[in-house]
Amino acid sequence: MVQAAVSFVDVCLFGIGLYIFKRLIDSWRHSPLPPGPAGWPVIGNLFQVPFEKTWEALAALGKTYGHISSLSSLGKCYVVLNSSEAISGVLEKQSSKCSSRPHSTMASELVGFNNGILFMDDNDRFRQYRKLFNHSFGNRDITAALNPTEEEETRKFLCSVLQKPEDLVDHICICSPSVAIVLKTIYGYTVQEGRDPFIELARKLVTIVSLVEAPGAFLLNVIPALRYIPKWLPGMRFLKDAKKHNQFLADSILKPHRYVLDQMAAGTAIPSFSSTLLDGGVSREEEEALMSTSMSVFVVSAIHAFFLAMVLFPEVQTKAQAELDEVVGCRRLPSINDRDFLPYVNAVCQEVLRWHSITPIAMPHVATENIYYDGFLIPKGSWIIGNAWAVLHDESTYPDPSVFRPERFLGESPQPPPQKVCFGFGRRYVLRSHLAEESLFITVAMSLAVLAISKEVVDGVQVTPKADVTSGLVSHPKPFRCQITARSLAAEALLRG
Secondary structure (H helix, E strand, C coil), X not given: CHXXXXXXXXXXXXXXXHHHHHHHHHHHHXXXXXXXXXXXXXXXXXXXXXXXXXXXXXXXXXXXXCCEEEEEECXXXXXXXXXXXXXXXXXXXXXXXXXXXXXXXXXXXXXXXXXXXXXXXXXXXXXXXXXXXXXXXXXXXXXXXXXXXXXXXXXXXXXXXXXXXXXXXXXXXXXXXXXXXXXXXXXXXXXXXXXXXXXXXXHHHHHHHHHHCCCCCCHHHCCHHHHHCCCCCCCCHHHHHHHHHHHHHHXXXXXXXXXXXXHHHHCCCCCCHXXXXXXXXXXXXXXXXXXXXXXXXXXXXXXXXXXXXXXXXXXXXXXXXXXXXXXCCCCCCXXXXXXXXXXXXXXXXXXXHHHCCCXXXXXXXXXXXXEEECCEEECCCCEEEEEHHHHHCCCCCCCCCCCCCHHHHCCCCCCCCCHHHHCCCHHHCCCCHHHHHHHHHHHXXXXXXXXXXXXXXXXXXXXXXXXXECCCCCCCXXXXXXXXXXXXXXXXXXXXX
């Protein structure tokens, strides 16, 4: 009798649980899409978001519809996350459902970026690539061995700047310390003076990535069948461009890799990420992974934005230089070892990353299953866009966001650091961020120690440059003119030392 009663209670509890579960499922199924602007029949919002500075238009959606909104285009759903809370709630806390990349016909199929870690789905191969990254860039202990290289490459860069300050943009592009450090670390390659061929490869590669992944840049990604239209028809130039980009990509991967193999065969290879792995013996698949991983570590320097900020906000430069003079003095150049003793210079570096978003719209993720957040449904197959620019320029988090103010990261109530936004989200967080941060710090610290950066003077009048940036996946400050001299003869002597 007791056993029957228990069985009846179990059945009742099971039934109640099943009913509640069904109601939850039904409510989820009927969860609305995130709000967004009304679109046209069939094409949706296809022509409602501008290609120029798309991040600003998407941020405006956040002000109208909230921190999560949606757009549609030819039946495809695009979900925009405009706040750190929404990005955390979706891309981090539910990363298992949205760590893959949406399929890009232009970038992946035609240009060939599908083997690169930036474009890869969250699968076994992706995890293999992450393991390769961890091998050399996983933490500060590993990257500490690169500090002498970082300091030496920065010294070379600043010597070039002082020699021809009017060519600042070219110096940043041609002898950027960050790219030189990556080439030395990955391939054991020392950058040549002048226009180095590998630097040119890296520079053009970044341009191609930015071009082919610019939000909305190619209707081909929405209508893949366009790839089969004859190339000679009007508007089909992108097919010819894709073929050229594909050949260049192959060269940018194979040439540095072949350099390492040739150096190893000659017994003259400098120990590097590539030579260490190849010396241990790798399979063909691992070799391909090595080449693609190496390709992916080329990063865009934030130094251009730093110089622009120093021109526009001279009081920041004065304060940072005062800290350097007090802590480091004038008998030597600053080093990575000084980082913990230079809080204001560190704050300048953080503000560079916040003030100018190098990748204002992070590469999109795709929902591999239905995602529910804040009462809304993000359907399986949706593209999920984290708007890094919107987060880093949110007035409620960063008051006066257009003002370059390092003090916001100091004091008893510092504002949130920008690194977790500008280096990617969830499982896509950039593992090489330690290297990028250290490279930025030493370049900023050494630049402030030896340079005086100011507005250009024309006919006795200071000219204030405009703080404008380029569009695309990767954004740079537009070219500007400024005046750069040595802070003193002693500072110049230290640099040329």
